Amino acid sequence: MSAQSSTSSLTALQKTPIAIIGMSALFAKAKNLQEYWENILGKVNGITEVPESAWNLEDYYDPDPKAPDKTYGKWGGFLPKIDFDPLEFGLPPDTLEALDSAHLLGLVMAKQALEDAGYNQGKEFNRETTGVILGGSGLWKSITPLTSRLQYPLWKKICQKSGLSQEQTDKIIENMKAAYVPWQENSFPGMLPNVVAGRITNRFDLGGTNCVVDAACASSLSALKMAISELIEGRCDMMLTGGFDTDNSILNYMCFSKTPAFSKKDCLNPFDATSDGMMVGEGLGMLVIKRLEDAERDGDRIYAVIKGIGTASDGRFKSIYAPRPEGQVRSLRRAYQEAGFSPATLGLVEAHGTGTPAGDFCEFTALNEVFSENNAEKQTIALGSVKSQIGHTKAAAGAASLIKTTLALHHKILPATINITEPNPKFKIEDSPFYLNTETRPWLSKGETPRRAGVSSFGFGGTDYHVVLEEYTPKLPQGENRIHHRPQSILLWGQNPEELRQTCQKALEQLQSPQGSQVYIELQNQSKSAQLPLKVARVGFVATSLAEAIKLLQAAVKQLQKQPQAEAWEHPQGIYYRKTGLLLEGKVVALFPGQGSQYLNMGREIALNLPEIQTAYQKLDILRAKAGLTPLSAGLFPIPTFNEVDEKRQTSLLQRTENAQPAIGAFSVGLYKTLQKTGFKPNFVAGHSFGELTALWAAGVFTDDDYYYLIQARGQAMAAPKGATPQGAMLAVTGKVSQIAQWVEGMANVQIANYNAPEQVVLSGLASEIATIEKILSSQGYQVTPLPVSAAFHTSLVRHASQPFGKALDQVTFHAPQLPVYANVTAAPYPKDLSGMRQLLEAQLLNSVQFVQQIENIYAQGGYCFVEIGPRQILTNLVKQILGDRPHLAIALNPSRQKDSDVQLSQGVMQLRVLGLPLNDPENAALTVKTPSSKRKGMILKLNATNYISDKTKALIGAALQPDSPAEIEPSVDSQTVESKCEEVKGSENEEILASIPSVNPYPSDSQPLSEEIPTLNLSIVSRDQTVTMTMNNAISNNINPLLQAFYQYQQSLAKVHEEYIKHQSQSFQSVLQLFKQKEMTAVAQIDELSTPAAASENSKFDRQNSEVSSVSFPDPTPFKSEPQPLRTPEPQPLNTAPQPLPTPEPEPVHISPIVNYLEPRQPIAAISTPEPVSEVSEPSLDSIQDDALSQALLEVVSEKTGYPTEMLELEMDLEADLGIDSIKRVEIMGSLQEAFSGLPKLSPEALAEKRTLAHIVQYLREKMMVTEKKIA
The missing domain is CATH 3.30.70.250 (Malonyl-CoA ACP transacylase, ACP-binding)
Structure with missing residues (x-):
């Protein structure tokens, strides 16, 4: 076949593979992509009871599925709150409540996805050929209240029919309308799903295709299909795709309740024997995709490659809602036909897996048919569903599954599916190619075939999608490529025990401060490579979270107080202390264990986080595949079991010599290579039985490839002969x-x-x-x-192994050892001649292991610190027994089979560092410290899937639900309530913001300087003012009626004041215009013109009216006895030899609530007063006076029209990009200015449209007034 015909036979995706280069995620209990992935790895259950922010269980829940207008489902996956800055996305605050939350959260997710792809402000891309295609369904939670508000004719008829008067009817209708968000100009686009994509292209200035597609639960993969077409057909160069669904409203629950499809349990367990239904979830997931060739050219980080996508419909069937295996089978076959390889090569299938018995059975039937017909081996492909953790996110479900699977490929990890206790027996899964993966496990590829995975999404109406993914390269992720956290080491030090205790105490206080997360990262980074002089006191531990770090540091401080004079101690929680380090140069011994130390899932957590161990296991898998043997990983990380019989069978399989020895050897090599990265260099090496082979490798006698060959050959040789009973x-x-x-x-x-x-x-x-x-x-x-x-080692009963092992030794090359290797047979170092080394190694199979004498001889030669590198702590305990009370150290890097292997590795390294070895952390790459941004002022809101409602609207809704005759206002009662709340805040542990962890001063004032330089322990934490904010509910609980009454009274007064304010503005502006008519006057005289008795009287009148409004009776929001002062964070200080008292922070002003703050009168634009006579240089210019008045007036109007507080506005802000002010809103603003200032010249809308910033408008108005002034003159 010619090359041309071969190419023409390729499918579109075979010719043009698509790369996934960026992602973002917002799902239950996950605020971002990292949290989403870590929740998946940690098997976190994101299903919770319906929160009050969604809907009220008392109103709608009934356990009876047949109860009318009730739902029997009360569990689901709900989004956490995230920060949203309207100013960042150019959205005026007064438009937010007209927009469905999907519009707002979609902007955040788009930004995060582009940033994750590397295309943020620092890296440009062709925006003209970048598009957005997302999957989404109707935004019903926005449509419903707007539609409900329009039901007032029906309400009116019912009220009148019930005998209510016209006045009562009108009042009821008014209150019912007030309980819903009102219609406005943004309501229509705010409820449209397609505008979610359009808003993204608008904000990020993208010129490619934008749309939203609806395929029900398959919407996300439908969008992906369309986005891929845009790339393959060349219309776009980069696409943002995925899906969104923020609707867990009562309407959504009612829909699935009456289907019925909900589970009656409190957990979702797809494919389980007890599964009885689904649970809905909220979520947004987005992916950035490009043509693979372009991604490689542009140096993009590539998560995975899309190799195929299959689509189909169920066709005619008994019901349009019921799933049909035939349709799903079609989509599967088409996907793998396009990919160009067999589904039998997959290692993972992320199923649609909703949890409904009928749906799960239908899907499994289709999968089993397609994969079985391709001769997939039994139980070799992991099957799972992320819905068990986050619920069924409907239109976003495909994106959730696709992101999970992409990260699984990227990290070489098989993620778990939770809540499964027993597979559904109807599936007969044990006879299929699939197994339910209920544990997070390393994903080793099948020989040299790249890792591959499939993702399914099936929607109501018989729409079926299946996507095929492949890992990008066989290289394992390194450093920054891994997005999940691993255990982190914390190392602190001081000149002496007391100084160390002070350092620990200050570090503890910093970790408990509002900046604790940032301090924690700083501590980790400084601990990674800190090299300590031997004379300093030091303490170290390993933590997996900030909370654990605080707990361990508290224990360390307590222990330091109890034992201030101790030379060394080790806390059972994993804290290690020494008063000084030890000189261990030339005294370090590496020990490698032998058979009998193996266990299932050996080193699993290290393999998930660090590449060396998984690389070692992978090389053995490839070696065994070439020999026609079962992959090592199959026995080492077996598929999850659901009974003790299967588990015992798996343990017995690993104990077999042909499996145990290579498994131990690979784990030991991976562990040793990981340790080498820290700077570990032993002075002696030795092994026990099989471990001697590993010791020879560590000393440089064998290359990596020869070592892997020998451990495989030794295990095979020592196993019982085929057909023989052990x-x-x-x-x-x-x-x-x-x-x-x-x-x-x-x-x-x-x-x-x-x-x-x-x-x-x-x-x-x-x-x-x-x-x-x-x-x-x-x-x-x-x-x-x-x-x-499984054999009688070191006896003549294994003589059958001598010959084959001898032949294997003939196939490798021996090299002179770089370190002394002590032999089991002689208890002495291996000879230096190569033939003598070979003979001694072969003889070891049949001779006794003289381990006691080995250790004695090594100790006699100076060996002091023994480090066991391999599974468990068998050799460590033996060394302790051999050396007894004689001074020595013995440390195991993997002592327990039950505990996290990565935590144990890090703890072992920390012990060695505290002892005095100059080592780094196993992962030395610094973590990114997210410093507070220096961007301009913002209005940070906390948003989740619930639509945003402003405080003003909340107050109106609250008033509509209150009795018509509110109680009398009693300020004293409310004042007491507020005061109680304030005192609670004042007394909280977080009131003080402590100084950053100081530097360690190497020269104590009360001692001689040390001869060695001590590294600095300095955290550059950015200080930030901490605001203690009390919410409206806290400030006015149980007193809503009096406060609202006061608020309404104030609103009426404010309206009167506003009228006077407009008059005042107009008169002040007319005064400014007079300045241009009287140029011949001096500046002082012009200012005097504004200080006439009439003007002063007008200002005084306005001030009196403001004072009258302020006198409206309402609860005192500031019950403190003294004037509160701003809370300031002390600057980071270096650590002195004696503890320095921390500055006493001044109290922060306490904000009671949005309503109470709003009750404070607004400050009018300051009147221009007559300055004292000064030199001509300091006189204010006409331009500055005019600009100040214009600027302030413009800011006031913009604030009124957009909802942004005036203090947040800046003249340099872009009207559209920053403030979201379109041409219509711009005309409204100008109209308000003309209404306020009748003398303002007529404005040109065309010219005005060209002005981008508020400052440009001020300049434009100034120029227009100057022209007007000239005409008057």
């Missing part, structure tokens, strides 16, 4: 070793194989005789433990 066994015996020999002498096929400790040996021999000696020694008081091995 006859060997081993028994650990603890007791008087000197007397054991006499019991063994009478048994021909039992001998001492290992001399492990002064009172422990291991017997090896025929299984039958081992059973006999076990009974004898047990009766004599010895402690006996059978070992989990």
